[in-house]
Amino acid sequence: MNIVKTVFAGLTLALGLSVAARANLVEVVGNAPFSTTSWGQQSDASTLPAYTQAFTAPANTTVEAIRWWGFHGVDSLGADYDNFVVMLGSEMQTGALTVVQVAGGYYEYTLDIADTLLSASTLSIFNDSSDVEWFWQSATATGNPGAADEFAVAFSLLGYVGDRPGQNVPEPTTYLLVLLAMGLLVASRRVSAK
Numbered sequence: 001m002n003i004v005k006t007v008f009a010g011l012t013l014a015l016g017l018s019v020a021a022r023a024n025l026v027e028v029v030g031n032a033p034f035s036t037t038s039w040g041q042q043s044d045a046s047t048l049p050a051y052t053q054a055f056t057a058p059a060n061t062t063v064e065a066i067r068w069w070g071f072h073g074v075d076s077l078g079a080d081y082d083n084f085v086v087m088l089g090s091e092m093q094t095g096a097l098t099v100v101q102v103a104g105g106y107y108e109y110t111l112d113i114a115d116t117l118l119s120a121s122t123l124s125i126f127n128d129s130s131d132v133e134w135f136w137q138s139a140t141a142t143g144n145p146g147a148a149d150e151f152a153v154a155f156s157l158l159g160y161v162g163d164r165p166g167q168n169v170p171e172p173t174t175y176l177l178v179l180l181a182m183g184l185l186v187a188s189r190r191v192s193a194k
Contacts, residue, residue: 025158028061028118031139033069033154036146038105040070040135041153043126050085050126051136053153058161061118065158066093068125071106073133079107081131086111089120106137115159123155 031053043051066086072078079099086093095113102108127134138148 025064026160027156028063028159028161029055029057030067030156031149031152031154033106034138034140034148035102035104036148038071038135038137039148040106040137041151042073042134043070043136044132044134045128045130046133050087050124051153052122052124053136053155054122055155055157057118057121057157061157061159061161062164063088063116063118063157063159064113065095066111066113066123067156067158068109068123069102069106069137069154070109070125070127071104071135071137073135076133077131081129082127082134083129084109084111085124085126085128087122087124087126088116088118089122091116091120110158118157118159123157125155 041051066088082099084097093111093113093116095111098110098112100108100110125136136153138150139152139154141147141149
């Protein structure tokens, strides 16, 4: 029974450490969304080419997630028909997409991608579905939080600049293996003592 408790404790620790590692992510470049109302640039199958946002990336930047905000128009069948194509420069990005509805009738989208050294200076997000009318939420106008920027859209590239935070800390699997070894050692001593 103690082995089960040790294994469970190790798995809990590994999960906690991996969540903590994700929490270390910071915005390396981005534009805050205009939060008063839905306002943005249409970027869907009826508006080719896709809308593109230019940015200046810090040197030696690694991106682990891409976040953006957007909303559906009145001629949309809704979020169930979304099919996003996300490009950093000329490279398509894939991964797990999380969608959360936020204030103002728009959604926050977070695409968890494989670690990518940022060499691009453009981000393109396109809802490639003929069943949606989708708008990329505007950024807040510089110096005027009560207005939407006419051209800039809201996005956030999450990651780190330079060395990965906590890179000298052992990976969660290392902790798990150490805990498992300790549990097996304790179990073997109890079995041999009987």
